[in-house]
């Protein structure tokens with residue numbers, strides 16, 4: 464080709480891809496996972512692209528070992544973002560503190576939605592779920608980033624708190640993933656629409672079961688945790704790894720026990736049984752409420768009691 468011929472070509476600007484940006488920044492994602500990078504990193508140029516890109520990469524790296532453990536053969540990661548799951552009960556009783564225990568990473572693949580609890584900094588905790596797309600009967604995403612799902616077994620879930628870019632792109636990616644999945648006519652069997660996953664091996668743990676058949680991890684039942692919270696408010700939440708909330712509840716426990724013990728010492732001095740009436744009512748109210756609340760939170764997912772003795776070295780989970 465002569466120089467003259469070359470000049471006649473118009474030079475189209477080549478679009479920058481997420482892959483280019485990863486290379487450029489010296490970032491490296493596991494080749495063992497099939498990522499749809501351009502969907503996961505929707506903004507790769509223009510004003511302010513770099514910070515969200517780096518944050519998403521950091522978050523993704525925190526979860527790579529877990530994803531490698533749980534993705535099926537041929538399963539592709541289409542989208543990945545951190546948000547917050549909403550619970551009306553928790554919002555009423557805990558206000559903004561509820562957000563602290565509901566940070567969740569959402570992974571959309573070609574077959575299911577994985578929901579992985581994290582701490583506020585995006586490090587994985589131990590409670591995980593999945594929803595196969597055939598379990599989603601209704602999906603709604605609105606302009607201010609609230610995402611609502613209605614599941615086949617009647618459960619309703621809502622999420623928000625996604626980053627700006629994710630709010631924009633997630634609804635369309637979700638819709639498309641659901642549409643593509645429906646065309647496959649694949650009908651996986653489930654024990655409930657929102658299936659619990661094992662904290663250790665990420666295999667499915669069926670509804671109302673508290674032992675993972677695959678790796679022998681045992682989980683607390685909501686009743687076991689509620690009884691502990693009744694004995695001393697905060698105990699159940701400590702066991703679930705909700706340290707901050709547990710510290711708040713501890714004040715309730717300290718006051719109900721102090722009041723009860725004071726009543727008891729008065730009874731011993733005076734022999735008057737009525738000294739105990741108010742402390743007992745207070746104890747039943749405070750500890751009873753905490754037990755009910757612990758039961759509600761514990762029923763949402765699995766919380767490990769005993770991990771198997773052989774723990775995969777790559778799974779370094781936050782307590």
Ligand SMILES: [Zn+2]
Nearest residue numbers: 661664675678
């Ligand atoms: Zn397991």
